[in-house]
Amino acid sequence: MAGIKMASELPSMTLKPIGIVRKGIKQAAVKRDWEKKVSDIIINTSLTEALDGLEEFSHIVVLYWMHQAVSGEVPLKIHPRGKQELPLLGLFATRTPNRPNRIGIATVRLLERQGNILRVEGLDAIEGTPVIDIKPYIPGYDSVANARVPPWITSR
């Protein structure tokens, strides 16, 4: 019956972009390519007021739609970053953009807010990416101490 309950909620699960990434990276890449990259997030002007107070936070969490990822069916198992020497893993154990729902999340430094424009550092999103949510980064809620990760995460 769970399937029926969930299906009934589908009609409301449609996303509307709230903004777009400008000066984004050129393509999905490795961390050194984006960690110091400065990008702008242009929020729809109808939502400018909804940003008030965000400048009090040093960091924000950006949710975006990975519009260049593969659409349709996605492979359930992959090698992280396409590297055959890394283990074959379920897609949910990785950060691949090719996911059932192509939402990316990135924690970035908020350098400046000017009206409807957020200037951020460290955004791993391609130029023209639709932005779907902005949240303040809250240590202790969004972070945990001493998290364990498998060895492949830190391999090059």
Added chain:
Amino acid sequence: MAGIKMASELPSMTLKPIGIVRKGIKQAAVKRDWEKKVSDIIINTSLTEALDGLEEFSHIVVLYWMHQAVSGEVPLKIHPRGKQELPLLGLFATRTPNRPNRIGIATVRLLERQGNILRVEGLDAIEGTPVIDIKPYIPGYDSVANARVPPWITSR
């Protein structure tokens, strides 16, 4: 012209649930009510294989659809947690569930994976919540050191 570009991407921005929260909290509440709460995330069995390797991570990031939030137009400015004594802020400066796109994110401890069931601790999601993505929590990507937050965050 940015508006036209973004509108053209709308058709693909539809979410499909990948699972559902069971043994979830009864209602949106304060942190002490959920930080030790043990919930189950039941992933659709067609996606079971896509979880392989997730058990190597101590923590995961759960993206879910806040199905009980207000639908339609949302207020752009609010008092966090409905408290009049807290400043009036833009919704994006808060974690209110009443957002243009009702996506919640929670970083939780992964206690156990059994097939398509993830048992987690600390999930701030109501019983029956549709789950839309699961990502491994990666310190340094998902966390930052010395983030600054405004004083109202820690007020009771």
